[in-house]
Amino acid sequence: MPLKNSFDGKTTFAVDLGFGVLVVRDVPATVCSQCRADWIKDNIASKLEDIVNDARRRHHIVEVTTISA
Numbered sequence: 001m002p003l004k005n006s007f008d009g010k011t012t013f014a015v016d017l018g019f020g021v022l023v024v025r026d027v028p029a030t031v032c033s034q035c036r037a038d039w040i041k042d043n044i045a046s047k048l049e050d051i052v053n054d055a056r057r058r059h060h061i062v063e064v065t066t067i068s069a
């Protein structure tokens, strides 16, 4: 479980959209201090969903962006 020995950190979210790849950097996440596994919070996950939908519309082969708080 991530609740013990975890801290607020950042992660990189990457997804293959078929036509291309989207990378989102500086995504706020809860990070396990032991194994560095990360968990993205629900409110952030829904923001990522919006970013993914925008990227699908733009249809770039490679897109690298950061999440805005």
Ligand SMILES: [Zn+2]
Pocket: 032, 033, 034, 035, 036, 037
């Ligand atoms: Zn862990």
